[in-house]
Amino acid sequence: MNKWLLPERSEYMKWELPMVEVFETVEGEGTRAGFPTVFVRVFHCNLRCSWCDTPYSYAPDKAEYTGSIEAIVDQISQYKSRQICFTGGEPLIHREKSMALLQAMVDLPHIEDIHIETNGAIDLTPYEAVRLEDKKWQEKVRFVMDYKLPDSGEQHRMLHENFNLLDTQDEIKFVIGSDEDFTVATDVVAKHHDKGQVLYSPVWETMPPHKLVEKILEAGLSKVKLSMQLHKIIWDPNKRGV
Ligand SMILES: Nc1nc2[nH]cc(C(=O)O)c2c(=O)[nH]1
Ligand code: SF4
Numbered sequence: 001m002n003k004w005l006l007p008e009r010s011e012y013m014k015w016e017l018p019m020v021e022v023f024e025t026v027e028g029e030g031t032r033a034g035f036p037t038v039f040v041r042v043f044h045c046n047l048r049c050s051w052c053d054t055p056y057s058y059a060p061d062k063a064e065y066t067g068s069i070e071a072i073v074d075q076i077s078q079y080k081s082r083q084i085c086f087t088g089g090e091p092l093i094h095r096e097k098s099m100a101l102l103q104a105m106v107d108l109p110h111i112e113d114i115h116i117e118t119n120g121a122i123d124l125t126p127y128e129a130v131r132l133e134d135k136k137w138q139e140k141v142r143f144v145m146d147y148k149l150p151d152s153g154e155q156h157r158m159l160h161e162n163f164n165l166l167d168t169q170d171e172i173k174f175v176i177g178s179d180e181d182f183t184v185a186t187d188v189v190a191k192h193h194d195k196g197q198v199l200y201s202p203v204w205e206t207m208p209p210h211k212l213v214e215k216i217l218e219a220g221l222s223k224v225k226l227s228m229q230l231h232k233i234i235w236d237p238n239k240r241g242v
């Protein structure tokens with residue numbers, strides 16, 4: 001069941017969310033890397049990963065502005081991209097407001113793909129319930145669920161039940177910072193993974209990509225996909241809004 005029945009569209013389009021930025025670039029990560037994409041980055045996160053590259057998206061920093069759902073989708077519509085990366089912070093932390101923004105984005109006719117960069121510590125049940133019932137959500141909405149490994153300091157927050165909610169169009173991303181992270185990721189996949197593309201992505205500062213590739217091949221992980229953060233290769237790794 002959908003826990004959060006939304007009010008009339010005219011009502012929820014007025015709802016406001018704390019925002020960091022909306023911008024257009026190419027997707028840097030995952031199976032859709034390289035495609036022109038609008039990024040919708042909302043403020044707030046329930047985790048504090050040691051290697052986080054977007055600390056400006058939660059306290060003690062402040063939201064850049066507060067945007068109504070109407071204004072956010074208006075801005076998305078000004079770009080030509082057919083793909084949206086809904087990210088943060090944690091994009092699903094705003095509960096019914098996150099749901100309403102997703103609905104408004106799904107309703108944009110030119111949008112073909114909305115992927116939700118969620119952190120593994122948010123119960124996906126209410127969103128998956130809507131996707132099961134709604135054809136447009138099935139066509140457009142995909143979870144990209146991060147599984148936080150020991151180096152992040154947040155592994156204890158991971159909700160393993162989320163694995164059962166993922167489908168073939170979804171992705172599970174493991175950001176790997178050390179040999180221990182690699183071992184734990186591979187154990188978690190063996191134990192919990194059912195559907196969705198598994199991605200291994202190196203922590204920029206501590207895991208040289210060539211080492212991660214060697215480890216993937218050595219372990220015979222033939223279904224794992226390497227995901228490099230293209231935006232950190234194309235631009236200065238500290239540059240925002242790219
Ligand atoms: N180009 C680009 N691709 C990305 N994929 C995921 C991102 C994120 O910050 O969640 C991101 C980002 O910030 N930039
Ligand atoms: S979940 Fe994402 S935004 Fe939140 S602290 Fe971790 S890396 Fe940063």
Ligand SMILES: [Mg+2]
Binds near residue numbers: 089
């Ligand atoms: Mg992110």
